[in-house]
Amino acid sequence: MAKLIAGNWKMYKTPSEAKTWFQDLVKELPSTANAALMVPFTALPYAAEILEGYAAWGAQDVSVHVEGAYTGEISAKMLADLGCSYCLVGHSERRTYHGESDSLVAQKALRLQEVGITPIVCVGEPLEVREAGKQVKYTLEQLAKSTQGLDRFVVAYEPVWAIGTGKTASSEDANAMHQALKETLPGGTAVLYGGSVNPGNASSLFAESYIDGGLVGGASLKIADYLQLLAAAVG
Numbered sequence: 001m002a003k004l005i006a007g008n009w010k011m012y013k014t015p016s017e018a019k020t021w022f023q024d025l026v027k028e029l030p031s032t033a034n035a036a037l038m039v040p041f042t043a044l045p046y047a048a049e050i051l052e053g054y055a056a057w058g059a060q061d062v063s064v065h066v067e068g069a070y071t072g073e074i075s076a077k078m079l080a081d082l083g084c085s086y087c088l089v090g091h092s093e094r095r096t097y098h099g100e101s102d103s104l105v106a107q108k109a110l111r112l113q114e115v116g117i118t119p120i121v122c123v124g125e126p127l128e129v130r131e132a133g134k135q136v137k138y139t140l141e142q143l144a145k146s147t148q149g150l151d152r153f154v155v156a157y158e159p160v161w162a163i164g165t166g167k168t169a170s171s172e173d174a175n176a177m178h179q180a181l182k183e184t185l186p187g188g189t190a191v192l193y194g195g196s197v198n199p200g201n202a203s204s205l206f207a208e209s210y211i212d213g214g215l216v217g218g219a220s221l222k223i224a225d226y227l228q229l230l231a232a233a234v235g
């Protein structure tokens with residue numbers, strides 16, 4: 001089985017743009033690909049209609065509440081009804097711009113687990129922590145607190161300084177971090193790498209034994225680039 005390449009579209013593509021993109025993708029997607037797309041909430045109905053049988057899909061965030069008077073929120077049950085297999089929680093952009101704490105992230109992940117959606121729990125150190133050489137300790141602590149009470153989840157290691165910057169951890173550095181993370185995780189827990197993954201660096205990252213796939217922002221927006229990443233993950 002190929003390594004999983006999860007695209008994170010962030011706040012890009014209108015529903016109509018997403019619909020056309022999904023229709024174009026399925027025409028070209030090889031059967032060997034292991035693809036998942038984390039798209040804006042508004043694109044999920046089209047994902048459910050078009051990607052079934054080709055790729056998995058999911059959301060980028062979920063409410064911590066089960067249901068109720070929470071204006072603007074989207075519940076885990078709503079995502080399950082739209083066929084989501086995965087949902088991101090604790091992406092660094094949500095931690096930074098929305099002040100999400102480790103315990104909130106863990107609670108959101110529990111809401112997903114309760115409805116059978118696999119949380120993709122995002123962790124990773126900021127630049128100053130990396131420069132101080134404390135990235136393993138920092139990330140392990142963040143992971144432990146962000147996964148409290150969970151029993152089935154995927155981890156995405158995304159060093160904050162590598163997100164959207166064009167800088168990536170070297171394959172060896174990323175692999176060493178993944179090894180450290182996997183040593184503390186239940187056996188079989190997948191750890192994806194994220195942060196400026198692109199067609200130029202994908203093969204060397206995905207050749208590493210502890211890197212189980214990628215979580216990809218910018219390079220998941222163009223079909224040609226995304227197809228190259230999927231091919232690199234087949235090995």
Ligand code: 13P
Nearest residue numbers: 008163164195196217218
């Ligand atoms: P980029 O691939 O654009 O660096 O984004 C990484 C990311 O944040 C994926 O969740």
